[in-house]
Amino acid sequence: MSMKKRNDEPSGMETNRQPAPESGRGLRWTKIGPRLKLATASLLIAALLTGCGAADEGAVPGSGEAAAGGAAAVDAASRESVAGAPQKSAAKEAPTGAAAAQGSEEPSAADASAAESAELQHSDAMPPKAEPRQMPEPQAGMLTAGEWDDLGAWSRWTELIQDSPYPAAWGFAPYRRLTVQATAKGKPARDVEVILQCGGKREWTARTDGKGQATLFAGLLESRSRQDVELQNEPAASSEQQGGSKDQAAAPQDCSVQIDGGNGLLVREAEAKDWAGRVMKLETDREAAQPDAVLDLLLMIDTTGSMADELSYLSTELTNVVSRVKKNIGQNLTVRISPNFYRDHNDEYVVRSFPFLEDAVKAQAHIARQEADGGQDYPEAVAEALTDAVLEHDWSRSARARLMLLVLDAPPHQGLRERESIQHAAAEAAKQGIRIVPVAASGTDLETELLLRTLAVSTGGSYVFLTDDSGIGNGHKQPEGVEPQIMPLNDLLVDLISRHAEG
Template identity: 35%
Template sequence: MRTILVGLLLLSGCGMSAREDFPGFPGGTGGDGSGPGPGAGSGLQPGQLTAGDYDDNKNFERMQSSLDQVFAPLVDKGSLPVAERIIATVTDGARRPLSDARLAITSGGAVLVSLPTGSDGRVLLFPTLDVFAGRSDLGVTISTAAGTRSFPIPTGTTWTFAVPDATAALPTALDLAFVVDATGSMGDELEYLKTEMRDITQRIAAQSPGVSLRYALIVYRDQGDPYVVRSFPFDSLASFEANLGQQSADGGGDYPEAAELAMTAALELGWRSGNVARVLFHVADAPPHDDKYAPFLAAAKAAHARGIRIFPVGASGVGLAAEYLMRLSAFVTLGRYIFLTDDSGIGNPHEPPHIPCYQVQHLNDLLVREVTSELAGSYLAAPPADILHTVGNYDNGVCRDAGA
């Protein structure tokens, strides 16, 4: 792995110590990845890293074009059948989005697929991925606390179902997991993660009174390292910070890492069911090995089925393969692809994403906004004061052609 950002953290290139990019830092890491980072107490301030984000579901045609062209050499290594996509929205009688409704596609009374709605009332359906393409006698059932209703299968690719006897309610809980590549380049930059995480979690708590908050952590490296995947299931913020503080970076060596094992392990963290916002930040700059694309994408498919929204965070040097897999995992789970930019002036140059438009913001502000949007039931756009600059023809998250 050449570079890594951890949660909110820029990581320098593979095999390079943090001292090479941040010469003022003391250095050295433990080979087993346990023990406090050597940069503890460095006094770093939050809000230094910069990033953009991109919603491939808002730019569906562009995503299909990218799969057919930019990412075409990678599709044979592993892909998901996403050429056909349906966005279904479930509301109550007042047309407010219903969180934690369960939408099922049935055929002859048998359930083919059953998916939970997010806080925005939405669920994605992929006819081939969700195994109902070409089936006859299809119908839809919507289950809520008020009971189950049946609907005829709609036409088109945008479906809306109103359930008059249900009452909308925003999530009362948040499960937030970080899956972090912790190979050799992390070094003292772990202090950026600690600093940014403290800022983010405090702001989320302040903006979410009455919400039950839990945090989980997975750190991973690669085969042959002292550990491959290390999991810390959902717990309190204090436990999360304590576990995070014991991690250091080492190992890796080559570019690909065991991302597929980490993402599979993330499914076993103990996610809550019910009216819960489920958010996973996957922070990395390297893909899995070429023969592990399929299990990586299988984990994304499972997250799609369980209502876990994936927000990958691409660090410097992310490369085409990592961008492909990260964007596809965000796309199928209604997440967004997040990527560091060079605007901060920190670390190595960041690989430009294959994205025509985005707004650059501070990373901590952006990640807080992604989480609070999941709790609010609709996307919270960045206020003008938070936007450092705009790339391309950006229109409320949609990339317009020049002159459009």
């Protein structure tokens, strides 16, 4: 995605702006005598009349080199166009004499006049604006991606966020987790509600997955406002501001886990070892009834202007994923699909939502019709999108799996209302058994990455991210501390969805 202006950037500064050429790079002005200057001007005029593109080796600096600037830039732009690369103006590709002279000694009047003539000579050949790079026609399997499960690499995750301000800035403290393995007469107890209580207060509620496992958290949601947490790594910031004190992962006291045991409520006291990584086993007498053979798949896609470089490719990939999922597991499961799209405040729409559909063709049509537009600042209406996805859709009460693919490249707006909305959406998603699977596109920064990974961790999902291997779109951030296997995005998502649906 093309990067948009951050709130903390000076007005008018775009994050995708190309750096100015260094002083003296491309052209160099040298002190020369009056006669040599006259010869220089003559050479420039002769070069323009004969169409010379470059000075011979050993020519006086500032003569043929200056004349070559515009022509060489046009030739380079033409070669890039043929190769499918973006065309650049001559001023960016090779500075003209006037541009190169900035920051160095002033040229003579004759030199400046000749350089100006050279620039005007080639102005008609240069496009007024850089044209977009010619990209291949979208086809399924072109985008590349990786997947990372922080729940499966917990110590690495806690080390990563220990000194980071970002999870706490959004009101999350994802340190103290407890994993439960529930069985029903020896078989995995699927889609069963599990409750964690500490000090008589309900801390977290989740539902078991296809393997009968659930992840519970103590103290996950913080009450501090975002303004209490600095988003800059200043040396004076306290350890609490920078991600919390060193005892964040200390075992909480007086906690218990509750689950329907079949013959009443089964309660198990949580021990220190349970918080240290041991899986708490809950053996129930309940019937090993399977949940309804249903897969709920909700897509929530950022369609702001910054997604323009990849949206058409993502639409093609997701359409392919929907078709393959319906074909592969639709014989055994009822597959319900809800395609949704969001932009930002004051855009054409904030959230454009659709109900769950069993007709995959209709869902695919909704995806294919979307275009990227709007979103003039960096943050987007992510909080509103999450609220709509979790609370405004008719999720199945009983299902094999409930998945939300959150496709985006920018963080939510910074505000207390947004912060509380995101916290509430995460808690409700975990309670309903909705696994949030973020799909991070190009332009995702560190703050956005860690928030998305926190949402995945808190709901039993995993983090998916696009990579540069495809050569499509703008630059993609390599996630912190991960060692993923890179593969085509559509294959990765089909495999991920199938794993959740089949247990």
